[in-house]
Amino acid sequence: GDSVTQTEGPVTLSEGTSLTVNCSYETKQYPTLFWYVQYPGEGPQLLFKVPKANEKGSNRGFEATYNKEATSFHLQKASVQESDSAVYYCALSDRGSALGRLHFGAGTQLIVIP
Amino acid sequence: EAAVTQSPRNKVTVTGGNVTLSCRQTNSHNYMYWYRQDTGHGLRLIHYSYGAGNLQIGDVPDGYKATRTTQEDFFLLLELASPSQTSLYFCASSDDRADTQYFGPGTRLLVL
Numbered sequence: 001g002d003s004v005t006q007t008e009g010p011v012t013l014s015e016g017t018s019l020t021v022n023c024s025y026e027t028k029q030y031p032t033l034f035w036y037v038q039y040p041g042e043g044p045q046l047l048f049k050v051p052k053a054n055e056k057g058s059n060r061g062f063e064a065t066y067n068k069e070a071t072s073f074h075l076q077k078a079s080v081q082e083s084d085s086a087v088y089y090c091a092l093s094d095r096g097s098a099l100g101r102l103h104f105g106a107g108t109q110l111i112v113i114p
Numbered sequence: 115e116a117a118v119t120q121s122p123r124n125k126v127t128v129t130g131g132n133v134t135l136s137c138r139q140t141n142s143h144n145y146m147y148w149y150r151q152d153t154g155h156g157l158r159l160i161h162y163s164y165g166a167g168n169l170q171i172g173d174v175p176d177g178y179k180a181t182r183t184t185q186e187d188f189f190l191l192l193e194l195a196s197p198s199q200t201s202l203y204f205c206a207s208s209d210d211r212a213d214t215q216y217f218g219p220g221t222r223l224l225v226l
Contacts, residue, residue: 032213034214043204043206043217043218043219043220044157044217045216046215046216089157093213100145100210100213101147101159101162101172102215104156104157105156106154106155106156107157
């Protein structure tokens with residue numbers, strides 16, 4: 001079945017350093033890929049999504065490229081800020097089922113130290 | 115942007131107790147979902163629905179029932195709560211299957 005595997009957290013970085021959160025997926029379909037972010041005390045919210053292979057998504061300085069050959073969708077940011085401290089979820093859609101749903105990774109907690 | 119509200123925001127019950135968690139969305143979305151969130155497991159899908167009266171089983175349905183009474187309202191029922199159901203519960207909705215889901219603020223449930 002469909003699944004998503006991402007970097008195990010927590011990931012602790014100093015402000016101004018670069019971030020990479022790895023995300024790999026398994027599916028027999030042609031999914032849309034998502035990154036969600038969850039700030040403390042809130043529900044997850046969409047960071048960005050990419051519906052097509054070989055395209056890049058971005059938002060708030062974060063970016064990821066849909067790599068169909070490598071089945072990867074790694075999240076990157078060149079310079080993190082303390083306000084980026086949150087949990088990040090990679091997810092893929094499942095258009096193969098009649099109803100559709102998202103499959104989420106286990107989440108990666110990012111802690112940014114000022 | 116979709117508005118999803120959940121109530122209560124916090125709930126404490128005892129083992130064997132009866133709990134109902136409520137979710138309402140006001141953007142006329144067809145699809146609604148219930149997740150639980152636990153450390154080390156991320157978001158796990160309990161039940162979901164594509165319309166009033168419809169119910170689909172998710173990945174971790176044991177011990178949970180759900181009911182979609184209207185397009186706006188989706189309820190999660192724990193009829194004999196157990197400590198293993200202590201968790202943070204999120205409701206979400208989406209307009210299209212397998213597309214962006216909008217999450218509520220969550221309900222924190224403690225089963226003693």
